[in-house]
Amino acid sequence: MAERYSTLAALIAAVRAEEGITQSAAARQTGLGRSVVAERVSELERAGLLRSLGLAPSTGGRAAHRLALNSAVGLVIGIDFFSWGIVVGAADLSGTIIAVGEITTEPAAEPEHLLSTVDRIISDHLAELSNAGVLLGIGVGLPGPVNFDTGTPIATPVVDGWAGYPVRAWLQERWEVPVWVDNRTNLLALAELRANPAASRSGNVLYFGATNDVAAALVVEGRIHRGTHGLAGSIGHVRAADSRDVACRCGRTGCLEALVGGWALARDGAALADAGASPLLRQIREQSGRIRPLDITAAANDGDAAARALMTQALEHIGHSLAPMIALFAPEVVIIGGGLTAAGDWVLEPIRAAVASRTLSGSTADCVLELSVVNGPHGAMTGATQLALDQLLSRDGLRELLQRLSADRG
Numbered sequence: 001m002a003e004r005y006s007t008l009a010a011l012i013a014a015v016r017a018e019e020g021i022t023q024s025a026a027a028r029q030t031g032l033g034r035s036v037v038a039e040r041v042s043e044l045e046r047a048g049l050l051r052s053l054g055l056a057p058s059t060g061g062r063a064a065h066r067l068a069l070n071s072a073v074g075l076v077i078g079i080d081f082f083s084w085g086i087v088v089g090a091a092d093l094s095g096t097i098i099a100v101g102e103i104t105t106e107p108a109a110e111p112e113h114l115l116s117t118v119d120r121i122i123s124d125h126l127a128e129l130s131n132a133g134v135l136l137g138i139g140v141g142l143p144g145p146v147n148f149d150t151g152t153p154i155a156t157p158v159v160d161g162w163a164g165y166p167v168r169a170w171l172q173e174r175w176e177v178p179v180w181v182d183n184r185t186n187l188l189a190l191a192e193l194r195a196n197p198a199a200s201r202s203g204n205v206l207y208f209g210a211t212n213d214v215a216a217a218l219v220v221e222g223r224i225h226r227g228t229h230g231l232a233g234s235i236g237h238v239r240a241a242d243s244r245d246v247a248c249r250c251g252r253t254g255c256l257e258a259l260v261g262g263w264a265l266a267r268d269g270a271a272l273a274d275a276g277a278s279p280l281l282r283q284i285r286e287q288s289g290r291i292r293p294l295d296i297t298a299a300a301n302d303g304d305a306a307a308r309a310l311m312t313q314a315l316e317h318i319g320h321s322l323a324p325m326i327a328l329f330a331p332e333v334v335i336i337g338g339g340l341t342a343a344g345d346w347v348l349e350p351i352r353a354a355v356a357s358r359t360l361s362g363s364t365a366d367c368v369l370e371l372s373v374v375n376g377p378h379g380a381m382t383g384a385t386q387l388a389l390d391q392l393l394s395r396d397g398l399r400e401l402l403q404r405l406s407a408d409r410g
Contacts, residue, residue, distance in 0.1 A: 002395070005395045005396070005398050005399050006395050007030070007032055007036060007040055008040050008043070008044065008395075008398050008402075009393065009394055009395040009398055010030040010032065011026055011030060011032070011037060011040050011041065011044070012044070012049070012050075012069070012393045012398070013030075013393070014026045014029045014030055015050065015067050015068065015069055016069065016094075016095075016389075016393070017029075019053075019068045019069070019094070020053050020066040020067070020068060021066065021067055022064035022065065022066055022067070023037050023038060023041055023064055023065060023067065024064055026041075026067065041067065047402050047405050047406065048070055048073040048405055049069065049070055049073060049093070049401075049402075049405070050067055050068070050069065050070060051067075051068055051069075051070040052065045052066065052067065052068075053065075053066040053067065053068050054066060068094075069093045069094050070093060071092035071093045071094050071096070071132075072092075072131075072132065072133050073093055073133045073134075073136075073405070074092075074093065074132070074133035074134045074135065074136040075090050075091060075092050075093070075098065075129060075132045075133055075134075075135060075136065076090070076091050076093075076135075076136055076137045076138065076139065076385050076388040076389055076392065077089070077090055077122055077125065077135065077137075077138045077139070077384075077385070077388070078090075078091060078138075078139045078140075078141075078381045078382065078383070078384030078385035078386075078387070078388065079118055079138065079139070079140045079141065079381065079384055080141045080184060080187070080378075080380040080381040080383075080384055081114065081140070081141065081142050081143065081184075082143055082184065082211070082212075082380070083143055083211075083212045083213075084104060084105065085102060085103060085104045085105055085377075086102065086103055086105055086114065086117065086118060086121075087100065087101070087102040087377055087378055087380070087381040088100070088101045088102070088118055088121040088122060088125065088381070089101075089378065089381045089382065089384075089385060090125045090126075090129060090132070090385075091382075091385035091389070092132060092133075093136075093389070095194070095385060095386060095389055097378070097381075097382060097385065098129060098132060099125045099128060099129055100378060100381070101121040101124065101125065102377065103117065103121075105117070110161065111161065111162050111165045111167070111170075112170075115167070115170055115171070118171075119174060122135075122138075122175070134408065135175060135177050136177060136178075136388075136392055136401065136404075137177050137178045137179065137180070137388040137389075137391065137392045137397075138171055138175065138177060138178070138179045138180070138388060139179075139180050139181075139182070139187070139383075139384035139385055139386070139387035139388035139391075140167060140168075140171070140179065140180065140181040140182070140384060141181075141182060141183065141184035141186075141187040141380045141381070141383065141384045141387075142162070142167070142181065142182075142183060142184060143183070143184055143211075143212070143213045144183060144213055144215075144236075145183055145215075145231050145234040146181055146182055146183045146230060147229045147230060147231070148180075148181070148182055148226050148229060148230025148231075149229050149230065150166075150168070150229075151166070151167055151168025151169065151179060151180065151181035152164050152165060152166055152167060152168070152181070153165060153167065153181075154231070154234075167179075167181050168180070168181050178388075178391065178392065178397070178400065180387050180388060180391050182224075182226075182230065182384075182387055183215060183230075183233075183234075184209075184380040184383075185207065185209040185215035185216065185217045185233060185337075186217045186224050186226070186230075186233070186383070186387075187379075187380045187381075187382075187383030187384050187386075187387060188207065188209055188217070188337055188372070188374060188379050188380050188383055189205070189207035189217035189219055189224060189335075189383070190224060190383035190386045190387060190390075191374045191379045191380070191382045191383035191386065192205075192207060192335055192337070192372055192373065192374050193205070193219065193222070194382075194386060195373050195374050196335070196372070196373045196374070198333050198368060198370065199219070199333055199335060202219075202331075202332040202333045202368075203219075203220070203221045203222055203332065204219065204220060204221070204329070204330070204331045204332050204333075205218075205219035205331055205332065205333045205334075205335060206218060206219075206322070206325060206326065206329055206331040206333070206334045206335070207219070207334075207335045207337060207372075208318065208322060208334065208335070208336055208337065208338075209337040209338045210260050210261065210262070210318065210336075210337075210338040210339065210340055211261075211262050211338045211339055212261055212262040212263050213236055213257060213261060214235065214236035214256055214257040214260060214261050215233050215234060215235060215236050216233040216235050216325065217233050218232055218233055218329060218331075219331075235256060235321065235325075236255065236256055236257040236261070237250050237252065237255045237256075237257060238255065238256060238321075239252075239254040239255060239256075240254055240255065240256040240258075240259055240317055240320070240321055241317075241320045241321055241323075241324070241358070242316075242317065242320050243255070243256070243258075243259060243317075244259075246258045246259060246264075249263070256317065256318075256321050259314065259317045260314040260317050260318055262293040262338075262339055263293075265293045265296050265310065265311075265314060266290075266291050266292055266293055266295075266296070268310055269281050269291040269293075269295065269296040269299075269307065269310060270285065270290070270291040272306045272307070272310065273285040273291055277306040278299060278304050278305075278306035278307050279304065280298075280299040280302060280304040280307065281295065281296065281299050281304065281306070281307060284299070293339050294339060294342060296310060296311060297311070297339065297340075297342050297343045300343060301343060301344065311343065311347070312350050315340075315347055315350035315351050315354070316350050316351075316353075316354045317354075318336075318351055318354070319350065319351040319352065319353065319354025319355045319357075319358075320354050320355075320357075320358055322334065322351070322354075322355055323354070323355045323357075323358035323359050324358070326355060326359065326364060326367060327359050327360075327363065330367075331367060332366070332367065332368065333367070333368045333369075333370070334367060334368070334369045334370075335370060335371070335372050336348065336351065336369070336370070336371050336372065337371075337372035337374065337379075338372075340371070341371045341372050341375055342375075345371065347371070348369055348370070348371065351369065352369055355369075
């Protein structure tokens, strides 16, 4: 029985990777016999998960049927909670986003209030997409560490009051579908794997994200490596390699987030404005009453020397902290995400130099360092839909999914 679901999952993975793949090509890619592939294709077509795209061009023999996922069978929901808002999207079985809703929220809002808000948005999506099939699963992204086994957030200053809250259980009870909860950095890395050719071609990727919170995601052989309980990559509150005794909002000092997180850059930018060291930031503060991380990026790009120096110092901290991770993991690609992407490619050189200063000469020569291509507010939500699809269409997920589709038809 386990072998059956393994072969079904392998076939679906081949179709997801190449829409329109023929049965013979799928057999070559999966290593399965043609008769096994034909049997599995028939089973998945009966279940409604696969459909034919028609015949491929003939190469002299019998023309082969081209296969695709049946997008009309159902949809998944992706939810991204970040520090000042929520994005809720719906995707069909192919991963295409077909609806998006977003709202601004208060950072200190209670979990039940925000989840009730999400519940209403999901209901709206399903009402609008009544012809898109049934709801099959939900993926959720939260800022900060998440226990992937239980679907609950770990104590973090980013989502104060959420520690241990049963997010997965709340949504499963409401919608009666499988739910997976992960940290949003992992979900950004998942979105990157789909959108970035360099990342998708590589088996080993290190994704570093710096927004208000700071974390990394590891991709091993094309899959997110979550570690024990899903807590791999939680580096934001590890003491930085060259830290000063800067107070962090977690209550300790010297955390990497306290040096390079968005809130930390805003703090330091406000200090530059108040001291008169940055004319542009001072002007912004006088006009708006605050300094945001994007204001520092804009000032640095406009030639403000103090803002540029502040950014460069943060980039060096990032490079110094990444160096041991790169030395240990030896990734083919390192991707820098978060608000730093708005600054442009110049941010890569200080990071690259800082990594080189703390690793053996030549040991990172083949490592590609680049900025994320997943920009804008929908990246983690897209990753959340991919999380749900990956889990639903895995060997273990297919067992439950096929049983449910069979029961719905019955």
